[in-house]
Amino acid sequence: MLKLNYSKLLFICFFTFFISCNNNSTEEDAAENQDSVLNNNSLQIDSSLLKEMSWFEALLCDSALANSTIGLYIYDVASDSVLIAHNEETALIPASTMKIVTTGAALEILGGDASFSTKLQYSGEIVNGHILKGNIYIKGHGDPALYSKFYATSYNGMFESWAQEIKKLGIDSVTGAVVGDENYFETHFVPSTWSWGEIGEYYCTAGSALSIYDNRFEMPFNVAKRGIQATKANSMTPYIPWMTFEAKVVEGGVSKPMTFMEGQPYSTHRTVRGTVPAGTSSITLEGSIPDPPRVAAYYLQNAMKNAGIRFGKEATTLRKLRDEQDSSYQAINAAERKTLATKSSPSVAALVDNTNLVSNNLFAETLLNHIGIKKSGYGATEAGAQSVIKFWKDKGVNVSGLYMFDGSGISRYNTVTAKLLVDILLLMNKSPNKEVFFNSLAVSGQAGTLRTFCDGTSAAGNIFAKSGSMSRVLSYSGWIRTQSGKMQAFAFVVNNYNCDSEMIKIIIEGVCQRVFLELPLM
Secondary structure, eight states: OOOOOOHHHHHHHHHHHHHHHHHTTTTTHHHHHHHHHTTTTTGOOOOOHHHOOOOHHHHHGGGGGGTEEEEEEEEEEEEETEEESSSTTTBBBGGOOOHHHHHHHHHHHHTTTOEEEEEEEEEEEEEEEEEEEEEEEEESOBTTTTTOGGHHHHHHTTHHHHHHHHHHHHHHHSSSEEEEEETTTSSSOOOTTSTTHHHHHTTTOOOBBBGGGGGGEEEEESSOOOSSEETTTTSSOOOOOOOOOEEEEESSOOOOEEEEEEEOOOOSSEEEEEEEEOOOEEEEEEEOOHHHHHHHHHHHHHHHHHOOEESSOOOOEEHHHHTTTTTHHHHHHHOOOEEEEEEOOOOOHHHHHHHHHHTOOOOOOOHHHHHHHHHHHHOSHHHHHHHHHHHHTTOOOOOOTTEEEEEEEETTTTTTTHHHHHHHHHHHHSSSTHHHHHHHHTTTBBBBBGGTTTTSSSSTSSEEEEEEETTTTTEEEEEEEEETTEEEEEEEESOOOOOOHHHHHHHHHHHHHHEEEEEEOO
């Protein structure tokens, strides 16, 4: 079998970059130059063997890919033909290219104009003209953008405005509390197949019906201090007063902090484990908020306190009261409510745009839950996944290799096939939502998660795709606009490679650039 070593493969890929940057070269010149390099003695490849193997077959022989599984499928729309197919029906872990499956279905099932509400409500009666004998509620209907950094101006002053709505009723005292109501979705909202070592991490932001601040926090953390550490209001963003942290990290053996947080959803405690460089005293922690509805209730109650409204109890949630078997739960949950204000989320089209462009896991998980609500009346990962699989199957997509355990691609239980991804792209290309979906994809060398992909080459600005990455997984799926203007739908998924992910990225860039230059692969 022909064997290309690591450096030779790099040379071939970088040569592809070189010819793509030569704007004076014709397609024929580029092909001739490529052939001359492949046959150059410096590569030490027998020219007779090269005649028996395609460029792509030679690439597959590299040791970096020896233990990997690759799924590749490229389809030319104009000629309605397959350019290349390799393991296109093999089920592979997709990482974040799973979002293509989710967001395409979300636009089709929910509609691009749909939005989701958050409501200010109250229960009880007003006595003595100024005391509310009851509770304030913040009712979530699955708006993932509430106080999100991506939509900061949309929610500026919302809680303060809601405090004034309460004051307009003459209320200056509440016997109860602000209660967060997340019951629109399944309250135990973290997908069951997310790993224990990851669910506390900043990217594991699951889709609660009452999310806030992107369900993420950030804070400096003293890794050398032993024992339980409380949070500080002037450093944690957002501040969560009931959270505690414990450092169980070791020093040495790494050039940068390699830490993770342990702790279950809704827990008030996180344990920080891992390794930091010798001499490290402090690191910046980024994590997922364990109880977003409680944080939302806390911040709304704070805004009302700042407006001069007093409360008899601390902010809480219906889920917390129920799980802790609080005697007041039944009455609070069943109480008749009046709605004072409603805030609508950005449209599904806008949420899809953010989901795909920057690979927003929270938005993807929330959209999946909404699909579950729309199709089965149940806002949970499993219901949404089943509905999405059925939707694509009914559209004629072969879903035999599709196993869906979340909407974002975090779960390693997920699998897709390269052909399934391309088939979905082709269907979306015929949809009324075509423009919205296409514009949501990152752009090579320019925007989103592809801003460093093929940057500095003539293919920059001509690849529109969703990327996906996790340990031993790298994938891309989307569109390549060739130098003559043809549109090629593609999916390239690699699992279990033996090298750094940057090397796999270079390989995929090389393939995409050959497609852009319209050079043969097979």
